[in-house]
Amino acid sequence: MVSERGLQVLRAIVQDYVDTNEPVGSKSIVERHAFGVSAATIRNDMAQLEDEELIVAPHTSSGRVPTDKGYRVFVDHLAELRPLTSAQRSAIMAFLEDAGDLDDLLVQTVRALTRLTGQVAIVQYPSFSRASVSHVELVQLGGGRMLVIIVTDTGRVSQRLANVRGEYSEDEVQRLRAAVSSVIVGRSVRDGAHLVDERLAEASAAPASAKPAAIDDATVELLRVVSEELEEFRQDRLVLAGAANLARRESDFRGSIYPLLEAIEEQVTLLRLVSEMHADDQGLSASIGRENEPFGLAEASVVASDYDATGSLARVGVMGPTRMDYPTNLAAVRAVARYLTRMLHDENSR
Template identity: 75%
Template sequence: MVTERGLQVLRAIVQDYVDTHEPVGSRTIVERHAFGVSAATIRNDMALLEDEELITAPHTSSGRVPTDKGYRVFVDHLAELRPLTHAQRAAISSFLEGPTDLDDVLMRTVRALTQVTGQVAIVQYPSFEQASVSHVELVNLGGGRVLVVVVTDTGRVSQRLALVHDELDDTDIVRLRALFGDLVVRRSVREGAQRVGALLADDEASAADGSAPDGATRAIARVLAEELDEFRQDRLLLAGAANLARRESDFRGSIYPLLEAIEEQVTLLRLMGEMVADEHGLAASIGRENEPFGLSEASVVTSDYDATGGTARVGVLGPTRMDYPSNLASVRAVARYLSRMLDDDENAR
């Protein structure tokens, strides 16, 4: 069992190792931290920590470095998160100032977080399955091209080009807009997707109204179905992948599994979905805890943020040798900014 002073020694080792990337010895701890005991006493505490597999010697006659288990105990016993500096808070607020829609908000969020932490920043889109479609707009671009714009009551906006292969006039656009508006507006994304799917499944449905060419109706319906289906999918936005390459020396093996997880997203979505948050909405998954996801050399810290219809997560991905107090404080601060912005936007509508 680790004593209170043992936890303090572990905290000192983690902090010094994160700061210096050098193994930490007992003499260094005595010099840098006010324990009020001798180096010999600290060595005894370190021996007990090593017995508990919380620290290890990377090579003979060296200082000690934290193990993944040691990082876990350190995070679980954090007395408080490190306050953000004025510069960090200013960076977050300036990045998140004046966004125009949810996609823009979330893109600004990951850019702010990667700048503040120096890690790969991740934000999870809220689930839009229960969101309602508030507006469908069709814009005739000519040459058989129609821009399909879908807006939800949660602020999500998508726009996609439909190739209808027919030249449409204003009357056609008005009628098609009314057709698809009646089909999906003021309905949930799930119900809207089902209704558009039913339209596509019925060979005669697209011509039943008689108000627009069948080919145009079906082309726009296919695009609308794909957009509504994408609204229902779990999705991430990421920024700062280049930080992994800059910190490659922090990884014992290849960073390729991390880059693959960033590209594929499915692994990160599963991992973030299984992380258990504390009463403050914070969660951390460290090193070998991520082995089932092929990310045993990485850590992920996240914070929940509030969005219409539930919560989602924002966080950072990086090596196990990371500044956990600062990174946890950063993701919590960004999550709070994001929750407040989305709430303000919801109240404004």
């Protein structure tokens, strides 16, 4: 059982090792921290921490470094989130306030977060499968093209072009809009997508002699576009930035950074990891080192915070080596998540 002072020694070791990237010895702890005890006493505390597998000697020197288990104890019990400076908060706002739609907002979010932390920044798209479609609009652009606009009750607005191969009167455009609206408006994205797929299957199975009229052909094309768009509403995906930071900190990884680069490129693994992390009562979560072994990322840590996209929770976070500044990174992802939540709610209330 580690004593209370032993836990504070662990805190000092984590903080000093993150700051210096050098193994931490008892003498430096006495010099840098006000424990009021001798170096011999600190060595005894360190021996106890080593017995509990919270610290380890990387080589024959007297210094010690935290283990993954030590980082976990630090994050769960000892880390005190460092408030962001006013300059950091202003930088976040400057990035996010310039964003346009949801896609642009999430891109700006990861750019802000990677600049703030120096880590790989990750933001998970909110899943809108439970949202309801509240409105459909069609805008004829000429040249056989029509803009399909879908609005949900969560405030998400999407736009996609459809090639309808013809020009239609205003009345015909309104009839097309009514035909599409009757299938999806007032239904959840999940239910609407299922019904659209049923309609498309029925149209595909119709014999050539029963081909619909030209305007019905256009309806089928519009429903096909709607189906693709609703499928994107339902898909989980990530936006990332800052992969170059891994190369800059390659020395912090005992092995190759290739598994991390592969996870960034393919996203599926990272998406599973981020989705399965367990959040505390503040919406903060951390997955450290060997805890990520099932995902092939045993040398990386991920810290994240939940954000609320008007009823649909998702996560924003950072990934980097286990030797990271957990208090600062946790504070950063929490601050960015709160700004993101506020901006999404403000946009939805307009």
